[in-house]
Amino acid sequence: MNLKRRFSMLPAACLAGLLFVGCTTETTETHYVKLSEVACTFLGEGGPKVITVEANPGYEVSSSASWLKVGDEGESSFSLTADANDSGSERVAEVTVSAGEASVVISVNQLPSDSEMAHYRLLNKFNYGAVVSPNGRYAGGSYQTLNNDNTYNYHVVIIDLETEEWHEVGEFQSSLYKPTIPSCITDDGTLFFSEYNTYGNLVSTLSGDNYLLEKAYPDWIGEANVEATTADGTVWVGYQQWMNGDDAMEAGYDGGHYMPIKWTNGEPEILPLPEKNYRNEPWPYGRSVMARGVSYDGSVIYGSAWDNTNQGMVYWKDGEVHWAGEDIREFEEVTLIRQEDGKEVPFTLTKGLMVYAERTNISPNGRWLCAAYAVDTATEGMHDVITSKCPAFFNTETGKTYIFDEYSGSARSATDDGIGFIVNSGGASGYVVDIESGTQLGTTEQWIYDNYGITVPAGYIQRLCPNGMVLGYSVMNVGPGNLSVAWYVRPPEMGCRVSASDGRGGRTAEVRSLPGRRGGETAVPYAGRQHVERKRLECPKLMRLQFFHKLYRLSVVGHVGSADTPFSVRQR
Numbered sequence: 034m035n036l037k038r039r040f041s042m043l044p045a046a047c048l049a050g051l052l053f054v055g056c057t058t059e060t061t062e063t064h065y066v067k068l069s070e071v072a073c074t075f076l077g078e079g080g081p082k083v084i085t086v087e088a089n090p091g092y093e094v095s096s097s098a099s100w101l102k103v104g105d106e107g108e109s110s111f112s113l114t115a116d117a118n119d120s121g122s123e124r125v126a127e128v129t130v131s132a133g134e135a136s137v138v139i140s141v142n143q144l145p146s147d148s149e150m151a152h153y154r155l156l157n158k159f160n161y162g163a164v165v166s167p168n169g170r171y172a173g174g175s176y177q178t179l180n181n182d183n184t185y186n187y188h189v190v191i192i193d194l195e196t197e198e199w200h201e202v203g204e205f206q207s208s209l210y211k212p213t214i215p216s217c218i219t220d221d222g223t224l225f226f227s228e229y230n231t232y233g234n235l236v237s238t239l240s241g242d243n244y245l246l247e248k249a250y251p252d253w254i255g256e257a258n259v260e261a262t263t264a265d266g267t268v269w270v271g272y273q274q275w276m277n278g279d280d281a282m283e284a285g286y287d288g289g290h291y292m293p294i295k296w297t298n299g300e301p302e303i304l305p306l307p308e309k310n311y312r313n314e315p316w317p318y319g320r321s322v323m324a325r326g327v328s329y330d331g332s333v334i335y336g337s338a339w340d341n342t343n344q345g346m347v348y349w350k351d352g353e354v355h356w357a358g359e360d361i362r363e364f365e366e367v368t369l370i371r372q373e374d375g376k377e378v379p380f381t382l383t384k385g386l387m388v389y390a391e392r393t394n395i396s397p398n399g400r401w402l403c404a405a406y407a408v409d410t411a412t413e414g415m416h417d418v419i420t421s422k423c424p425a426f427f428n429t430e431t432g433k434t435y436i437f438d439e440y441s442g443s444a445r446s447a448t449d450d451g452i453g454f455i456v457n458s459g460g461a462s463g464y465v466v467d468i469e470s471g472t473q474l475g476t477t478e479q480w481i482y483d484n485y486g487i488t489v490p491a492g493y494i495q496r497l498c499p500n501g502m503v504l505g506y507s508v509m510n511v512g513p514g515n516l517s518v519a520w521y522v523r524p525p526e527m528g529c530r531v532s533a534s535d536g537r538g539g540r541t542a543e544v545r546s547l548p549g550r551r552g553g554e555t556a557v558p559y560a561g562r563q564h565v566e567r568k569r570l571e572c573p574k575l576m577r578l579q580f581f582h583k584l585y586r587l588s589v590v591g592h593v594g595s596a597d598t599p600f601s602v603r604q605r
Contacts (some may be wrong), residue, residue, distance in 0.1 A: 463493025
């Protein structure tokens with residue numbers, strides 16, 4: 034099993050945000066408009082912004098508001114200039130760019146003059162994604178550069194999100210180190226990478242130290258892998274390969290591929306395993322369980338079983354190991370018939386929670402685990418098994434599972450207060466939900482706009498840190514195809530945040546101090562949560578939280594838009 038190849042490679046080249054609207058004809062003429070931006074935000078003091086354009090035939094551009102003026106119209110660009118906004122409130126406008134029968138609308142908003150600013154940043158330079166520290170202070174990733182001899186250099190970067198300064202802390206020829214997928218980063222800026230050459234971890238620090246992580250157990254065949262850390266960095270969780278399958282069978286061991294490990298102040302310990310596997314059967318010879326994520330205080334750890342492609346979710350709490358979603362686990366013994374030879378094979382159809390290699394599927398306090406609810410169904414003729422999946426959240430305090438079968442994909446992360454983030458299959462879109470009530474709080478881009486005041490590309494939220502820092506991913510069409518690109522949203526005041534609201538009294542919008550920031554004050558719990566029937570709250574009208582919106586206003590320059598369906602015109 035090659036754990037280093039589980040993610041798609043991200044592009045090193047800079048991305049240009051493009052919206053393409055075109056039309057095909059029965060002749061050779063095609064009408065299209067291609068823009069550098071489809072949404073943008075101006076500061077309150079106003080100013081110019083240049084929009085690049087490709088169009089056929091020649092384009093025309095118009096603004097819907099007198100305060101937003103179009104100028105400098107050239108063959109390949111035009112400018113938008115906003116007057117100063119002294120109105121005391123946000124204002125919006127639209128700019129329409131037309132070329133023949135094709136047109137594109139640019140959504141424009143302008144902040145009031147006294148607005149505090151936050152930032153949206155696209156991390157498209159990173160080749161293999163990004164990670165953010167538990168407190169939202171640091172982010173990390175790597176990128177590649179091509180040498181004249183067609184080899185690559187790998188560059189390790191740590192970003193101080195308070196100042197947004199990039200620190201290049203390591204550059205390595207590919208023959209030495211290949212830091213590919215970032216695993217995690219601590220609150221003091223210690224960054225763990227999957228190292229492709231050794232299948233272990235490269236560790237990089239802000240001071241410029243770079244070293245390979247030592248094996249937790251030197252006699253084992255595999256390298257140690259750290260997947261996540263606590264907020265203070267004293268506890269790491271991960272795994273190490275004990276022995277290969279053939280050796281385990283020959284030695285008569287009831288397990289042995291990969292073992293989950295917890296490090297406390299550098300000292301490793303093996304975490305206990307469930308008595309039976311995900312399908313409630315005796316473990317095969319290749320028993321494998323990997324610790325993947327941990328709560329900020331280390332009290333709850335979760336992991337994934339790796340047993341014949343059955344990635345059941347386990348968790349450790351109070352010294353005990355459990356299968357996540359025990360309240361909804363079901364088993365049915367059936368007999369399958371192999372098509373190649375007609376042989377009858379026993380199989381256990383299972384309903385349960387699965388998780389793969391994700392490292393953020395836990396809320397900061399460990400209350401919520403995020404997974405996919407998997408249901409096995411035997412095909413007609415009993416020749417095969419089809420597994421359908423949908424997002425689900427598990428409460429480790431109550432032992433209750435919340436299933437969202439109206440969505441595809443899986444649950445990716447959650448806040449302590451029960452705001453859940455869902456990624457659809459393929460990673461192209463995401464949703465935000467109130468877990469316990471079942472309320473949909475909007476798509477990722479709707480929720481970010483309602484709570485942060487800016488339009489971001491369609492995608493999903495990987496992690497929301499207690500200080501309001503958001504790490505997300507969007508699928509973008511660049512170069513050879515669709516690639517997943519990381520981004521973050523940084524609030525102007527890291528250390529306070531406001532709760533979400535369903536607009537029905539279920540939550541109260543309030544500023545909260547957060548643990549570990551601004552004096553380390555204790556977070557204020559939500560008061561008066563309203564429990565209502567899920568059916569009553571499906572797809573409610575989204576409420577704009579002005580209180581939050583005022584504090585967490587954002588702007589973006591060079592916003593990336595998503596592709597639209599071409600507009601077709603038939604000529605007769």
